[in-house]
Amino acid sequence: MTKDIRVRFAPSPTGPLHIGGLRTALFNYLFAKKNNGTFILRIEDTDQNRYVSGAEQYITDALNWCNIPYDEGPGKDGGFGPYRQSERKHLYKQYADQLIASGNAYYAFDTAEELDTHRKDHESKGKTFIYNWHNREKLTNSLSLSEEEVSSLIASGKPYVIRFKSPQDEILNLQDEIRGEIKINTNTLDDKILFKSDGMPTYHLANIVDDHLMEITHVIRGEEWLPSLALHVLLYKALGWNPPIFAHLPLILKPVGKGKLSKRDGDKMGFPVFPLEWQDPKSNDISSGYREDGYLPEAVVNMLAFLGWNPGTEQELFSLTNLVNEFDLKRVNKAGAKFDPEKTKWFQQQHFQLADTSLHVEQLQKFLVDNHISTDYNLSLIINMIKERATFSQDLWELSSFFFVSPNTFDEKAVKKAWKEDTSHLMYELTRILSDISDFDSKNVSEIVKNWIKGKEIGFGKVMMPLRIALVGSLQGPDLFEISSIIGKEQTIKRITNAIETLK
């Protein structure tokens, strides 16, 4: 029987989740759903110094906004909880002890000052200090000290850490689903700290213990964790466990040239790097978010999916369901993915057009309510007239404001172009024609007005342009007769009269 697929997204709550982290979450989600597996959220909060309040809530909110909620995690126990490492503290020490007992780890008593001296000493000789096989026997640890010395140091309360004893002279053949085989010489590894003097495990130990205990089958994470792969595989081996399958996602690069996209790039370069707006609890600084900037989650998800993955066809527009169906780790690239804010806008525009009219109606309605504008117009008629020119929800108001607020200023250029000597008189005549029409349906009004213009043997523009100025305030906007049928006869005539008064 094959094992059920279980993947986890394991962020540290040190700040808002940026789009790189969200992309990792999305790929985990897609992989899980494609394989009828379980998507887990695990909060890696062992480093209490870097804990930022509100960050965990932000992560959950961002996943929910993108419609990629976790199946298991804080508040959703699937039998593998708790899901916050700070609540699992008691679990880790035994594994550090097990590694010591089997000779795969050791106590180290070197103080921060001592290590610093070694570091500086090496630097002065143009070398790099690495705590590992070539010097560990000379440093202050349970490999260099006698058993009695070690016990008495521990008994005396001397602070210590537990370090992994990386093997000497071994070539590791590591497997990565995206990168294939990676060869590592263990002599290049340092003896990473697994357990700290404050009684907390480090990321490395807690991460692999939890992946094992939570029965994670695939570890899908960012490329920045690739250097830890060798240690993690060695830890699995040393603990006698089978490692999961690993897949390291490519870096997300800045829009201009090289370099990793950083949390600070966004507002500096004029686009959000966070899914939701974030207010820093300490500085109160606000960083912009895609949600608040008017993006649809569907667009953000589609954009993120293409940061490192492609379907192998020309198709670019995907719903979340399509992505789940098409997703394959084999189609994730190794090369860094350049972030493209213009392409993100394109995804937004496409998804905005695809969205159901009810969503646009809701967005416009919300704007009207927020701005105390009451209306009894049929908003879906209005939306259908303006939607194709909108990319963001805020565009809906800009494109339709004249329906709700009659123009009291008129575009100067338009007036100069279209409001001539005889226009006021023509417009006055038009109001009389209009007031005689009882069926104000756009087709009917259009037919009557057009026949009237034909009868006068003048160009259509002579009437239509000033009429547009009167109804809209400029020469923009959708079909005039549709506008007049929505605002109604009385309002249409009122606006024409007002334009005559103002512009005559």
Ligand code: GLU
């Ligand atoms: N806590 C790590 C992070 O913040 C998790 C890395 C991993 O997925 O192993 O990204």
